[in-house]
Amino acid sequence: MAEGPRILIVDDELVVIKSAERVLKAEGYSVEGAVGGREAILKLEKGGYDLVFTDLKMPEVDGLTLIKWLKKTNPAVGIVIITGYPSQDTIKDALELGIIDYVPKPFTPSVLLDVTERAVEWIKGRKSKEEQTVEEFPPAMAVELDRVIAKYRDTPGSLIPVLQRAQEIVGYLPPVVQKRVAKGLNLSEAEVHGVVSFYSFFTMKPRGDHNIRICLGTACYVKGIEGVLEKVKENLKIGIGETTENRNFSLEGVRCLGACGLAPVMMVDQETYGALTPAKAIDVINSYYAAAAGREPALAGASPEEEE
Ligand code: FES
CATH class of the missing domain: 3.40.30.10 (Glutaredoxin)
Known part of the structure; x- marks a missing residue:
C-alpha cells in the first residue's frame, strides 16, 4: 500500500457516502462510493480496493450478503461495517464473517478517522505477515532454489528435476516452495501441486533426518x-x-x-x-x-x- 489504501464506501444513502468521502479525502485517503450492494459488487469485481466500509441494511443486496461475497471472492479486502442498527446479533454475525470493526451511524469525523486508521493498520499487519510466510524458509535456501529454477527455466519438462532439487534443498515441498517453483517455471500452482501430490517421493511435510x-x-x-x-x-x-x-x-x-x-x-x-x-x-x-x-x-x- 505504498500509495495508501483505496477505500470503497457502500451505503444506500448518498448523503452518508458523501460525508464519509469528505472526511476521509481531507486526510488524504483515496475514496470512492457505491450506492448499494449491487453497485459495490460491480466496482469490486474490477479489483484494486483495500478496504470496504459497508452499511448492513440495504435493499436488494444487503451488507451481510456483500461481506459473504467479498470473503469468498476477495478475502484480502478489509471490511468495516457502518450501521445505524448495531444490535448485538448483527455485529456478532458480521464479526463471525471476519470484519475488522464497525462505525455506528450517524458517525462523527473523529470516530470515522479513528476506525479507518485502525483498519489500515490491520491491513498493513496482515500484509506483512503474509510476506513473512512467503519467506518462511531461510534466505540462503531461497537463493539456491532460485538458482536451480533459473538453470532449468528454458528446459521443457524440467518440473520434476526442479522439484527434486527443491526437496533436497528445503527438505520438503510446502506450498510456499511449490508457489516459487510455479512462478519461476511459469507454470500454474495447480500443475505443480498435482505433480507433487502424484509422486510418492515428494513430500509436503517436513521429514526427519x-x-x-x-x-x-x-x-x-x-x-x-x-x-x-x-x-x-x-x-x-x-x-x-x-x-x-x-x-x-x-x-x-x-x-x-x-x-x-x-x-x-x-x-x-x-x-x-x-x-x-x-x-x-x-x-x-x-x-x-x-x-x-x-x-x-x-x-x-x-x-x-x-x-x-
Ligand atoms: S513385498 Fe517386495 S520388498 Fe516387500
Whole structure:
C-alpha cells in the first residue's frame, strides 16, 4: 500500500457516502462510493480496493450478503461495517464473517478517522505477515532454489528435476516452495501441486533426518511386517506419514521395496534391512540414535546378509 489504501464506501444513502468521502479525502485517503450492494459488487469485481466500509441494511443486496461475497471472492479486502442498527446479533454475525470493526451511524469525523486508521493498520499487519510466510524458509535456501529454477527455466519438462532439487534443498515441498517453483517455471500452482501430490517421493511435510520406509507389499506382509510396523510405530510414537517430534525419523509405508526375497524388509534412507523381526527393527533404529550420539553404530549400514 505504498500509495495508501483505496477505500470503497457502500451505503444506500448518498448523503452518508458523501460525508464519509469528505472526511476521509481531507486526510488524504483515496475514496470512492457505491450506492448499494449491487453497485459495490460491480466496482469490486474490477479489483484494486483495500478496504470496504459497508452499511448492513440495504435493499436488494444487503451488507451481510456483500461481506459473504467479498470473503469468498476477495478475502484480502478489509471490511468495516457502518450501521445505524448495531444490535448485538448483527455485529456478532458480521464479526463471525471476519470484519475488522464497525462505525455506528450517524458517525462523527473523529470516530470515522479513528476506525479507518485502525483498519489500515490491520491491513498493513496482515500484509506483512503474509510476506513473512512467503519467506518462511531461510534466505540462503531461497537463493539456491532460485538458482536451480533459473538453470532449468528454458528446459521443457524440467518440473520434476526442479522439484527434486527443491526437496533436497528445503527438505520438503510446502506450498510456499511449490508457489516459487510455479512462478519461476511459469507454470500454474495447480500443475505443480498435482505433480507433487502424484509422486510418492515428494513430500509436503517436513521429514526427519532419517526416513524409514516399511514395505507393506504382499511378500513382506506374509512374512510378518505388520508386527514390525506396530513395534516401530510404538517405539517412535508416530504413525505412517508422520515425523518424530525431534525430527530424527519419518515413517513411510510403501508397496514393495524390490527386495521380496529378504522379506520382511524396511529401508532407512538408502540402506535396506531384511529378514526383520520387531526386535531387529528396533535395533536398527537404535543404531541410528547411537550414530547420532557419536557412538559406534551396531547395525547402521549393515546389509541383511551381514546381520545373519
Ligand atoms: S513385498 Fe516387500 S520388498 Fe517386495
